[in-house]
Every structure is written in C-alpha cells, then in structure tokens.
Amino acid sequence: MSTKPVHLAVYDTLADWETGHATAYLARGGYAVRTVGPAREHVRSIGGLSVRPDLALDELRPEDSSLLILPGADLWDAGDELAPFARTAREFLDAGVPVAAICGATAGLAREGLLDDRRHTSAVSFYLAATGYKGGELYVDADAVTDGTLVTAGPTEPVAFAREVLGLLGVFxxxxxxxxxxxxxxxxxxxxxxxxxxxxx
Structure with a gap:
C-alpha cells in the first residue's frame, strides 16, 4: 500500500456528507487524509463546519498523493472559483494519480473536458449536459462509476462513492x-x- 496521503479538497459550501464514508475508511486502512483548500484560510461547509486546510492548492503535487477527492459544493455551479481544482484534477489524471469526484465536482470536471473520453456518472445526465461538455455518450446511469483512475458519483451515493474509492486503492x-x-x-x-x-x- 502507498504511504502517500490522500488529499481531500475543502472549499466554502462543500457538501460535508458526501465524503465521510470514504475518508473514514481510508484512514482506517492506513492512509493519512490531508485537506487542501484554495488557501490555508478556514472554509465553511454547507453544514456549517469550519475547516482549516492542511495545505493550499498551489502546494499540492500529484507525485505526493495517492488520491485527490473532490466533494460537491454550491460553488461548482456559481462561477469559476473552483476551476483551479478541476485543473489540478487534470494534472493528477495526466500523472496517473487517481481522482474521485462526487456531485457538483463532476460538473467541474466536465467543464474542464475530463469527462469527454471517460465513462462517468453524476446526479443526472442533463445536469452535466448543461455544462456543454462532449462526453454525453459516455454517461452511465449508475450509483458510481470507475474508469481507469477516475471515480465519479452523484450526490445521493456517498456509500457507493466510497466503495469505488476503497476498491480502487485496495483498502477492501x-x-x-x-x-x-x-x-x-x-x-x-x-x-x-x-x-x-x-x-x-
């Protein structure tokens, strides 16, 4: 098993319920879980939790990580504020390091072009279609989908999302x-x- 940590992206309005199963069992499986924010300043989740990131996004390098987890957030659909996280996901995938995106983060990946040639899922197909991406034919109606080193899931499937992540990293x-x-x-x-x-x- 890799000794490199898993990185959980945190940003304002993050959906704090979507990644708990994954991070809890990754930690139990021996992975350190480190949070990465836009900067090192506190962010606040949809549920009102205040999180101080362990590191800023510009400090994160794919070679230092086992996985990047991108939770959903209202901000994914409110402008380009989280686009740097999608660009970082591209760097991870290009380097062969896994990325797992759930809920609104899948739309961020779609806008970045990362779902144009990979099987994927999300909340519903027309949610991603609204981004103007080119991968509609590869959309799968499933609770969660893994294509190579990319995991995607919709907002109602945190357990299936975790299943794919835990399986991908060999925890179970x-x-x-x-x-x-x-x-x-x-x-x-x-x-x-x-x-x-x-x-x-």
Missing amino acids: EGEVLDAWFRLYHDSDPAAYAVLQQAGAR
Whole structure:
C-alpha cells in the first residue's frame, strides 16, 4: 500500500456528507487524509463546519498523493472559483494519480473536458449536459462509476462513492468490499459477520 496521503479538497459550501464514508475508511486502512483548500484560510461547509486546510492548492503535487477527492459544493455551479481544482484534477489524471469526484465536482470536471473520453456518472445526465461538455455518450446511469483512475458519483451515493474509492486503492477487495457496501448501503445484517471475520468493521 502507498504511504502517500490522500488529499481531500475543502472549499466554502462543500457538501460535508458526501465524503465521510470514504475518508473514514481510508484512514482506517492506513492512509493519512490531508485537506487542501484554495488557501490555508478556514472554509465553511454547507453544514456549517469550519475547516482549516492542511495545505493550499498551489502546494499540492500529484507525485505526493495517492488520491485527490473532490466533494460537491454550491460553488461548482456559481462561477469559476473552483476551476483551479478541476485543473489540478487534470494534472493528477495526466500523472496517473487517481481522482474521485462526487456531485457538483463532476460538473467541474466536465467543464474542464475530463469527462469527454471517460465513462462517468453524476446526479443526472442533463445536469452535466448543461455544462456543454462532449462526453454525453459516455454517461452511465449508475450509483458510481470507475474508469481507469477516475471515480465519479452523484450526490445521493456517498456509500457507493466510497466503495469505488476503497476498491480502487485496495483498502477492501472482493467479498469484503461487497459486504462493506451491503452493510452501509443496504443495512444487510449478514454483511456484518463477513466484515467481523475479516477484521474490517
């Protein structure tokens, strides 16, 4: 397993519920989770949480990271303020470092052209179509989609988003990953025993 940290983007209006499953189990799986903001000043989530980033975006380099996570935020659809995060996602993908985007962040990637040639999903297809991107034929109606090193998901699927991230980085695999998803997404009690036996609760 890589010892490089995972980087969680944080910015004003971020949807704080969308990445919690992923970051919690990445941390349990041995990854340090570091926050990266537009600068090092505090940002405030939609839920009112104040977060002081560990580093500023211009300090982040793909070679120092295992993954960049981009949560949704109202700001993704309110102008170009978060466009630098989409440009950084391009740098990560070009370097072969994974990116995971959920909710409004998928629209940011679409505007950057990163979904024009990759299978992807989002809230609904017409949400991304409104960006004017060219990847509509590659849109998949699914809870979450992984294409190579890119994970995308819609706003109602934080658990499926986490499943794809955890699988991509090898935190859980096979029946353990499936059981994890069934427990947290479907409340399947049979999955608990699988996780308990694997020491993966």
